[in-house]
Amino acid sequence: xxxxxxxxxxxxxxxxxxxxxxxxxxxxxxxxxxxxxxxxxxxxxxxxxxxxxxxxxxxxxxxxxxxxxxx
Numbered sequence: 001x002x003x004x005x006x007x008x009x010x011x012x013x014x015x016x017x018x019x020x021x022x023x024x025x026x027x028x029x030x031x032x033x034x035x036x037x038x039x040x041x042x043x044x045x046x047x048x049x050x051x052x053x054x055x056x057x058x059x060x061x062x063x064x065x066x067x068x069x070x071x
Contacts, residue, residue, distance in 0.1 A: 003027070023067035032061040
């Protein structure tokens with residue numbers, strides 16, 4: 001994962017390296033994703049999220065689009 005200052009910074013970085021732009025998200029979204037993803041990891045009843053459940057977690061913090069689609 002790379003951190004950038006802005007969308008324009010991402011665009012310049014990709015352009016200078018001749019790589020296609022991938023998905024991006026804010027630091028706040030990264031924090032929210034980590035909290036949502038690991039919130040019950042230590043529970044004895046923990047199980048891996050199914051694809052639809054993971055997509056719902058992504059969508060709940062604004063991570064949508066083809067990159068975030070699992071089903």
